Amino acid sequence: MNIILLGPPGAGKGTQARKLVEERNMIQLSTGDMLREARSSGTEMGNKVAAIMDAGQLVTDEIVIGLIEEKLEGDHGGGFIFDGFPRTLAQADALGDLLQRHGTKLDAVIEMQVDDEALVQRITARSTCADCGEVYNDNTKPIPADGKCANCGGTEFKRRADDNEESLRTRLMEYYKKTSPLIGYYYAKGDLKPVNGLGEIDEVAAEIAGVLG
Ligand code: B4P
Numbered sequence: 001m002n003i004i005l006l007g008p009p010g011a012g013k014g015t016q017a018r019k020l021v022e023e024r025n026m027i028q029l030s031t032g033d034m035l036r037e038a039r040s041s042g043t044e045m046g047n048k049v050a051a052i053m054d055a056g057q058l059v060t061d062e063i064v065i066g067l068i069e070e071k072l073e074g075d076h077g078g079g080f081i082f083d084g085f086p087r088t089l090a091q092a093d094a095l096g097d098l099l100q101r102h103g104t105k106l107d108a109v110i111e112m113q114v115d116d117e118a119l120v121q122r123i124t125a126r127s128t129c130a131d132c133g134e135v136y137n138d139n140t141k142p143i144p145a146d147g148k149c150a151n152c153g154g155t156e157f158k159r160r161a162d163d164n165e166e167s168l169r170t171r172l173m174e175y176y177k178k179t180s181p182l183i184g185y186y187y188a189k190g191d192l193k194p195v196n197g198l199g200e201i202d203e204v205a206a207e208i209a210g211v212l213g
Contacts, residue, residue: 007112025078056170112197130156
């Protein structure tokens with residue numbers, strides 16, 4: 001099964017993708033994670049990507065499609081979860097072509113619906129362990145009282161460089177301008193499955209499980 005998790009920044013795409021990996025042996029392809037890895041490499045491409053991400057803009061289609069193309073060459077496991085990809089119509093067309101070339105297809109597009117107020121609240125409360133990248137959130141999963149990461153014991157936590165109000169405003173504008181047209185695109189293909197992303201993390205996961213069967 002190949003699925004897309006579609007939704008605005010902070011809708012919970014990454015959160016739900018990690019749950020699906022645990023439960024269904026699927027492979028998470030997060031373009032956000034791939035780009036954060038590229039930026040930390042310190043290469044020319046990585047530095048270019050860092051500046052775009054920090055400003056809250058979308059990285060070029062060419063770079064992002066290239067990253068996904070590489071990953072599709074590898075193991076297909078229990079199928080792919082495209083987390084945060086595609087984000088433009090050009091990326092959606094490219095994904096359709098790539099899947100066809102690999103003799104597979106898309107099974108569902110989960111549209112995670114969350115209002116802007118909740119997105120801002122979630123993103124401004126997010127921090128990650130500097131050592132292992134485990135995600136914490138002041139509202140849903142606070143950093144343990146002993147100040148140690150529950151996953152690796154690390155004691156340093158950081159905010160993502162693009163999780164500030166100014167960059168978030170741009171991320172939301174980019175979403176409504178360039179990504180939200182994908183809702184109509186996938187609806188027309190009969191693939192769109194809207195899900196209420198406002199509940200607790202496990203409630204949202206249960207709704208997604210119901211949709212996927
Ligand atoms: P991403 O890394 O995709 O991340 P995101 O917008 O933060 O969203 P996500 O929905 O995954 O949030 P999360 O689960 O963590 O993108 C970052 C940047 O990379 C983009 O701005 C862009 O520059 C670039 N990029 C990525 N893909 C690209 C592409 N295809 N093309 C071009 N550029 C691209 O959830 C957020 C917070 O909410 C967390 O703290 C979480 O704990 C919390 N949360 C989750 N579910 C919750 C719930 N149900 N209730 C309460 N809190 C919840």
